[in-house]
Amino acid sequence: MSKAQSVKPHKDKPVRPVINESGIEIKTLYTAQDVVASGGIDASLPGELPFTRGIHPEMYRRRPWTMRQYTGFANAAETNERFHYLIANGQTGLNVAFDLATQCGYDSDAPEAYGEVGRVGMAVDSLRDFEIAFDGIDLENITVSLTINGTAAILIAMFLAMAEKRGYDVAKLRGTAQNDILKEFIGRGTWIFPVEASVKLVTDTIEYCAHHAPKYSPVSVCGYHIRESGATPAEEIGYAFAIAKAYTDRALSRGLDIDEFAGRLSFNLNIYGNLFEQVAKFRAARRHWAKIIADEYHAKKPDSGWLRMIAGGGGFGLTIEQPENNIMRGAYYALVAALSGAQTMALCCYDEAYTIPTPKAQRISLRTMQLLIEEIGLCDTVDPLGGSYYIETLTNQMEDKIVETMKWVDDQGGVVKAVSEGIIQSKVSAHAYERQKDLESGKIRKVGVNCYVEEEKEDLKVELHPYDQAGAEKQIASLKKLRAERNAAEVERCLKELRADAQANRNVMPALVAAVKAYATVGEMTNVLVDVFGRYKEPIRFSL
Amino acid sequence: MTGRKKKILIAKPGLDGHDVGAKVVVRALMDAGYEVIYTGLRQTPEAIAGKARDENVDVIGLSILSGSHLPLCQKTAKLLREYQMTDRMWLVGGNIPEKDRQALAEMGFKGVFPTASKLSDIVSYIRENLP
Numbered sequence: 260m261s262k263a264q265s266v267k268p269h270k271d272k273p274v275r276p277v278i279n280e281s282g283i284e285i286k287t288l289y290t291a292q293d294v295v296a297s298g299g300i301d302a303s304l305p306g307e308l309p310f311t312r313g314i315h316p317e318m319y320r321r322r323p324w325t326m327r328q329y330t331g332f333a334n335a336a337e338t339n340e341r342f343h344y345l346i347a348n349g350q351t352g353l354n355v356a357f358d359l360a361t362q363c364g365y366d367s368d369a370p371e372a373y374g375e376v377g378r379v380g381m382a383v384d385s386l387r388d389f390e391i392a393f394d395g396i397d398l399e400n401i402t403v404s405l406t407i408n409g410t411a412a413i414l415i416a417m418f419l420a421m422a423e424k425r426g427y428d429v430a431k432l433r434g435t436a437q438n439d440i441l442k443e444f445i446g447r448g449t450w451i452f453p454v455e456a457s458v459k460l461v462t463d464t465i466e467y468c469a470h471h472a473p474k475y476s477p478v479s480v481c482g483y484h485i486r487e488s489g490a491t492p493a494e495e496i497g498y499a500f501a502i503a504k505a506y507t508d509r510a511l512s513r514g515l516d517i518d519e520f521a522g523r524l525s526f527n528l529n530i531y532g533n534l535f536e537q538v539a540k541f542r543a544a545r546r547h548w549a550k551i552i553a554d555e556y557h558a559k560k561p562d563s564g565w566l567r568m569i570a571g572g573g574g575f576g577l578t579i580e581q582p583e584n585n586i587m588r589g590a591y592y593a594l595v596a597a598l599s600g601a602q603t604m605a606l607c608c609y610d611e612a613y614t615i616p617t618p619k620a621q622r623i624s625l626r627t628m629q630l631l632i633e634e635i636g637l638c639d640t641v642d643p644l645g646g647s648y649y650i651e652t653l654t655n656q657m658e659d660k661i662v663e664t665m666k667w668v669d670d671q672g673g674v675v676k677a678v679s680e681g682i683i684q685s686k687v688s689a690h691a692y693e694r695q696k697d698l699e700s701g702k703i704r705k706v707g708v709n710c711y712v713e714e715e716k717e718d719l720k721v722e723l724h725p726y727d728q729a730g731a732e733k734q735i736a737s738l739k740k741l742r743a744e745r746n747a748a749e750v751e752r753c754l755k756e757l758r759a760d761a762q763a764n765r766n767v768m769p770a771l772v773a774a775v776k777a778y779a780t781v782g783e784m785t786n787v788l789v790d791v792f793g794r795y796k797e798p799i800r801f802s803l
Numbered sequence: 804m805t806g807r808k809k810k811i812l813i814a815k816p817g818l819d820g821h822d823v824g825a826k827v828v829v830r831a832l833m834d835a836g837y838e839v840i841y842t843g844l845r846q847t848p849e850a851i852a853g854k855a856r857d858e859n860v861d862v863i864g865l866s867i868l869s870g871s872h873l874p875l876c877q878k879t880a881k882l883l884r885e886y887q888m889t890d891r892m893w894l895v896g897g898n899i900p901e902k903d904r905q906a907l908a909e910m911g912f913k914g915v916f917p918t919a920s921k922l923s924d925i926v927s928y929i930r931e932n933l934p
Contacts, residue, residue: 359818359869363845374871375818448820448844488823579919613898613918688826695827699921708919721900721917723870797843801830 319638331356356380364785411438446488467768489691497664531576539653541599570601581707681798852882
């Protein structure tokens, strides 16, 4: 049978239509004409505005991405041990996980913290815990990212105080805090204060860092969790940019110049899904953010418009079914991040769908990234997919979709209003519901879940990291000891000052830094702020 | 279903902020014709049991992904018993290991829906087991 004969019958039958998650129809073939029709190729070089191809001219040839696995559990001492293990295995940055009590502003001995101390991350009550957690870590060469939001202002103060105590010059200190509270209202949920007060606190950190720690990145705007909660890749970027603009506007209203802080804003974005859609998403995002900063905010410094990003995770893409497949998924997700020019990478571990990663699983994630660097050639040339008809067309189309989402947010009265009223939450969760139905019907294919499933029913391996009750009690005992040993009058004075500053609507960061240095606890400082600002009340909304 | 619509309370106890699953379940149950009340995040067992009593719900479903399901279910069950709601259906979903199923059933949480459960399984479980 000749080749022509075997192909012919198929030609009468149309191929299946493909529409990517962001809603763009994908052709079977792209040519130069498609690129032109979609807006043409951006001829700028990497390192040149609008940075479509990368924010640095030489990218990974100069320096590979930072490897920053999300880590933290139990207490400061055990977490410190894991940090040293990861660094010994070639990790180049830290990404700290905190327990829910710390994230929600409760001390380890608060009734609300019962059963949660050290469970999903490291327990932090005071500066003492930070001193132990980062003991022996070279903060000049290992940058630290704090995954903290509701209590971010407090933990940033703690980090700066800890570094200062160890003799580092805070004015030169690098590091990042997640500190994106608006996305917490949409997904992830570790909010404490009402929306306006929460945004005020974020603005306080931006203003304080611009003046005192100008190399520190006080905010990492997260499309990541919004995507996990149900948003499409284009919406992920659209919402993230709407949020980043909200913080930017607030910072400007404090009298800061755009060039004083925009360069320190960073982003945390997701990497699961269709490879080409993700790569185009990142290229489009980089270009569009640079345009926003240049055209709308009139920044003069080119690096103010850098979309510096950690691209990672992909937790939603992982499955509890056939969990070993997650190792392969992680490898492809890492490839996405590398092809997209991310500055920092973190991968979910294969066992992370059901437990806190084991050291072995964390090492596999680390080795996955190292393989790309050392063996597969991902660091040789910048933006290797640039110039592909498909990628360039899709980049243009993804940018249009991002603009569409941002316009929708504007039409709702802006992101702060839309979040306060639960509009974005409802839209995102409606999409999550559709996504779940499509997964159950098989419309979205998921290997090991709705296709290629095991013949014999698998025993799903939900294993919880055992809760260490003794460890929790030890943490509480140290907290009580600390409370007894510290200068109580000084703590009292600092908390009073914090209250006065919050009431007068002044920047609370100086008072927080002073309180932290006096070993005031996370719960004590949070309670003062709750007294003044109140607590957030979640809008329950299931329609637009 | 005859008479009044059956009422379901979906609740998020504790500090866990993962609400994608709970909200998706709420939508699926609404589509299946139930009246659904969603508590939102960060509810105490007291608030949840109180709501269940005040709203006189037929089903109480807890969603817990942080791993704290045993203490949280225990506390909620104690209060639900005090409020004489043992004749209602108690469910729990989330990141729950198989080995905890027995303990949860003994507390009164007969329907356990761990990670990877299907919406259709949850809906049909309620349909088949609700008196």
